[in-house]
Amino acid sequence: MTNFILTEQRGSCRVITLNRPEVLNAWHSPMRLDLMAALESAEEDAAAGAIIMTGAGERAFGAGQDLNETKTFDPDRAELWIGEWERLYDRIRSLSKPLIMALNGLAAGSAFQVTLLGDFRIGHDGVKMGQPEINSGIASTTGPWIMMEMIGLARTTDLTLSGRMMDAAECVAIGLINRIVPREEVLEASLALGEQLAAKPRLAMKLNKQRFREVTEARFRDALAAGVRNQRIAYGDGEPNRMMEQFLAAKSKAKSG
Template sequence: MSETAEDHVLASTEAGLRIITLNRPKRLNAWDAPMRARLLSLLAEAATDADVQAVVLTGAGERAFCAGQDLNEGKNFDGDRAEGWIEEWRALYGAIRAFDKPMVCALNGLAAGSAFQVALLCDIRVGHAGSKMGQPEINSGIVSATGFWIIREMLGLSRATELVLTGRMMEAEEAHRLGLLHHLVPAGEVRATALRIAAELAAKPKLAFRLNKQRFREVTQPGFDDTFAAARRLHREAFSDGASQQVMQRFLDRSQG
């Protein structure tokens, strides 16, 4: 029986907390278009469900929250598909930014590229010593238009430039020291800690919580809009050239060889 997006992104509820799990551990939970659409749908459902007080986003397995974009999908893009791909990310990132309930990311392992960005868009991040974070797109031929903006918002221009151009992954201790990981706990405590924090946030006065998040979004919206306009242009150019796809294929050949 073939697997579907419903198999690759799971949802369950515990005491008013919706737990959304990226469930593709053999591929380090790397996502493709059906997974992104499924996650977007689950967030929309959680946003309107009065019984859902908060969301905890995590990954299956012990190695990764998510390795980011599935290169087996990306290697087949052309310029038109690249623009559509960016619009899919705009919809997903916009939904996370507009989610006015608590959203906690439980990082059970590495978070790379777009998964690093999604984690940074969540309200609170909990990880363990193996929760590496970074923006390695340049190593697989992908432009970091959205990643650069999100990292710059969090850490400033100098660190964003360094992380984007080197593509290095930060160890959990560094991510914690920089404030990207709010809580660093033993691996076996990540999920429970994330659930506890989500419940604590859900108990805050709801109007004040919602209006605070609204203000966060208002302040950063001009940068968000500019970033996605640039991302459409840059990714169209990169994928129309064909160089990105070639680098992705070489990256896949090395990793699968």
């Protein structure tokens, strides 16, 4: 495993850290593969009674997709990309152990979606979350699916079409963050919750989580099929490539200026 993902055993908790702080822990293919391996290891290790996921640095849990990877996609590569997300989301959804997201900053796009696949989210008042994919020309399908399961159609439409980010107070108000603590206490609060959950009967925990997966499975698969269809259309047109190049150029200009 590379250093894109860090793991540590803390008591009964396996802490998994997304480790690309120089790009706000944005995903690329090697990082997703490493995360799947870390989740597999935690699932198979009896010493890990709970899993905590967080991001390296103080600015972000994760900025979502690394656009330097997706800006060159064609329709065939975009379809393979959806398959990569399917495997990661399947791995997260099939965990038998409680998964706590320790939110240490920004959670955007696919990183936002991953946080919603967790069982609990603990953050601080500086956290921002949302689905800004439309701003980079990416059509959303898995994002709206998981948001609709949690916050309904009206809010999902708002977040998907506007691409706006929510502050921590809004996330708490609509039930997307379970608890706000001081910034420096996020990980410790997550570990404390993890210890409580790890002490629960493990078969009951597994069966409860299995049932949550069953009742959401059909719409999950529908979202993935739509993802393949829509990304092939989008990348066939080339709009995502153009929008990502513009976004990255503007970002580079702002940084150099």
